[in-house]
Amino acid sequence: MSAWFHRLFRPHPQSLLGQLRSPMYLRWQAGVQVLALATLFQRPLEHGFSWHWMGPTLLSVPLFLLFYIRLYIAPVRQMLAHALALAALGLALWVFNSAGFIYVMIGVMALALGPSWRTWLAMTVGAVLVMSVVGTVLRAQHGVIATVLVASILGGFSNFIYMRGVRRDAELRLSQEEVRRLATLAERERIGRDLHDLLGHTLSLVALKSELARKLALRDPPSAQREMEEVERVARHALGEVRAAVTGMRRSDLAAELLSARLMLEASGIVFACDGCDGLAPLPHAIEAPLALVLREAVTNIHRHARATEARIDISSEQGELRMRISDNGCGGLAAHGNGVSGMRERVRALGGTLAIDSPPRKGTALELRVPLAGAVTSPRAVGSAA
Structure with a gap:
């Protein structure tokens, strides 16, 4: 029934x-x-x-x-x-x-x-x-x-x-979902082409030299050893290129993240304003990538949970310190350890910075982070664990 x-x-x-x-x-x-x-x-x-x-x-x-x-x-x-x-x-x-x-x-x-x-x-x-x-x-x-x-x-x-x-x-x-789907498909095709171009020749060379070393193993062991040393050198070189390519694929760009934030919020009917976004000075990748992830998490929280009508991002650099403030006029009440806040704190802390949150109920939320541009803690292990 x-x-x-x-x-x-x-x-x-x-x-x-x-x-x-x-x-x-x-x-x-x-x-x-x-x-x-x-x-x-x-x-x-x-x-x-x-x-x-x-x-x-x-x-x-x-x-x-x-x-x-x-x-x-x-x-x-x-x-x-x-x-x-x-x-x-x-x-x-x-x-x-x-x-x-x-x-x-x-x-x-x-x-x-x-x-x-x-x-x-x-x-x-x-x-x-x-x-x-x-x-x-x-x-x-x-x-x-x-x-x-x-x-x-x-x-x-x-x-x-x-x-x-x-x-x-x-x-x-x-239409936005279709654009994202096509962009994902194009990115997959690009990655496939890059990996083919990167590894195709190298793996062919490794296979050829390995076959040659096998034939020389009994007849001329010293030559076979030299061939295997060459195989090892080529393999290590290819491994370094793959790691460099993967690092480039994972790289987060703060300017691109700001553009994505504008598109997401305005598509949700949220008025977006940004002060200091134009002409943003280049940042070291060890600082830029975690900040881009923090910005993405904060904007996602506004989109999903804040029920806001306005959002604002202020970016400035003073006395060797980068300051970024992300605020909205939504429902507030953001938990100190919820909605990805813990992950944002860890990323900022890994850079030697601080993250302050002001989120009174029904009065919006403001996240303000400060990161030193010189002498920041940029240990790959620390940043990676925060990710």
């Missing part, structure tokens, strides 16, 4: 929640609209309790919840059918309950979340016309129909504008 219930209410991949990766705002909005059900009971109670309206109202609520939830979790192509079902349910309930039009209004506004604004407008006009006919038969007040029309247009337009922004954000995320 539980498995069937889970399948029934699990978002379909082609549903609103499935396509947009279940945005929390959309779930929150859907939940708030359900609170309108209170009107179904409040309005008729003003004229007294009666099972004439209470019975049909109670029976309609489970059907409403089923159609309403399916609006969000069923495939988008079924949205019109569920919206029409809600409107029909509201018209049927309107005969018994003067607040039954609430179902019609919710169904029309929810349809504006779909991909076609023409369908939403057509249903709005159709619902108002049908309600006019039914209202004439029921002798309902014209203000009710006007309320449905105004609420459907205003609420539907708001939903349409919101969904247009959400869909653009989703398309932007997909």
Whole structure:
């Protein structure tokens, strides 16, 4: 039974929640609209309790919840059918309950979340016309129909504008993921070409000299020994080239990391500002690589956890000391040893620097690090352990 219930209410991949990766705002909005059900009971109670309206109202609520939830979790192509079902349910309930039009209004506004604004407008006009006919038969007040029309247009337009922004954000995320995928593929191909060019000739030479040494081993041992010494020399040279190439691949560039930070934060809707980023003086690799990793971790925390609208990076160099301050106006409350802070502290400490964190709750976070440019502790082992 539980498995069937889970399948029934699990978002379909082609549903609103499935396509947009279940945005929390959309779930929150859907939940708030359900609170309108209170009107179904409040309005008729003003004229007294009666099972004439209470019975049909109670029976309609489970059907409403089923159609309403399916609006969000069923495939988008079924949205019109569920919206029409809600409107029909509201018209049927309107005969018994003067607040039954609430179902019609919710169904029309929810349809504006779909991909076609023409369908939403057509249903709005159709619902108002049908309600006019039914209202004439029921002798309902014209203000009710006007309320449905105004609420459907205003609420539907708001939903349409919101969904247009959400869909653009989703398309932007997909395009960014495709760019990253292509960049990764190109980097893999480049690494493959570099390794082939680097090792192809060397390994061929090692194989050739090893074969020659094998042939000379019994006939001319001194020559075979010289060949093996040459093999050893070539192998050590190739090992040094491989290590140099891998070090270059692992190298982190602070300027590139600043550019990546700008792209990530601005794509997330966070206003980014940087003072001192332009014309950044070259730094020793032993200092630049750990600082780039610290910057990456800090920016990732802002992107994932801070819920900020603004972020700022200030970089300066005074009295032989590099200072970098990374701040945001987010929720604050950054734990002293959480969210990668320990790793950042270790990297800064390995450079002989200090890291200070100011993160009061609901007042943003500021990380300020200071690293000496001369006499810094740049032990490869210390830096590597921090990584």
